[in-house]
Amino acid sequence: MPVRSTKTPERFGLDRMATPIGIALLVTDAEGNLRALDWDDYEHRMRELLRLHYGAVDLSHRPAPAGMRTALSGYFEGDLGQLAGVAWRVAGTPFQQKVWTALAQIPAGTTMSYGAMAARIAMPKAIRAVGHANGSNPISVVLPCHRLVGADGSLVKYGGGLERKRWLLRHEGVEV
Incomplete structure (x- = not known):
């Protein structure tokens, strides 16, 4: 039952x-x-x-x-x-919340690799987990998941589509 x-x-x-x-x-x-x-x-x-x-x-x-x-x-x-x-509040696991809070600290006009984010939250081997947490971020734009890029600077995965990610980054002054 x-x-x-x-x-x-x-x-x-x-x-x-x-x-x-x-x-x-x-x-x-x-x-x-x-x-x-x-x-x-x-x-x-x-x-x-x-x-x-x-x-x-x-x-x-x-x-x-x-x-x-x-x-x-x-x-x-x-x-x-x-x-x-913008005032925001999220649920999620403690790890997800840690990643999402760290996203808010990435300045506009800059990008960071998933590996660098993992290192920033003191979990350098958690690159895939950072990617999963980033992909389940419920607050697009405000918690700027679009600022995470591949290790080589390539645009990878964005829940709103890569064209939106490209637009957001260009809007912030990042050449992609």
Whole structure:
């Protein structure tokens, strides 16, 4: 007999925002923290990541906080420092959280290899694990998983598609 969860589903708001690279999906909690940022053409993947991190999730239309929308708009208009003003919160394993927090420390306009990220979090042999954690990052752009590249500087894997990754890096001044 399957085990049924009696836990109340997490309730999050879902908003949509036009950007130069597509419609962004903004998932926020009741306190106004960003819980997920993904792209409308990857909504199924975003919902699956939310399920993996939070269990049952109830998403209903709710505008994202005005300050968050303003910061994201500013970023896409060229004020790259605006991302620092977006409040976010993540679930996930302690290792994933360590990687995601470290992503937020990579300055705009720079990239880092998966190996360098593994070394930064004091786990130099965990290159593949860093890649997996990066791939399950629920908060695209704000936790800049697009800034991780292959050891040779090549663009590898991006949940929103390599064209978006290329655009984001060029937008930040990285020649790719």
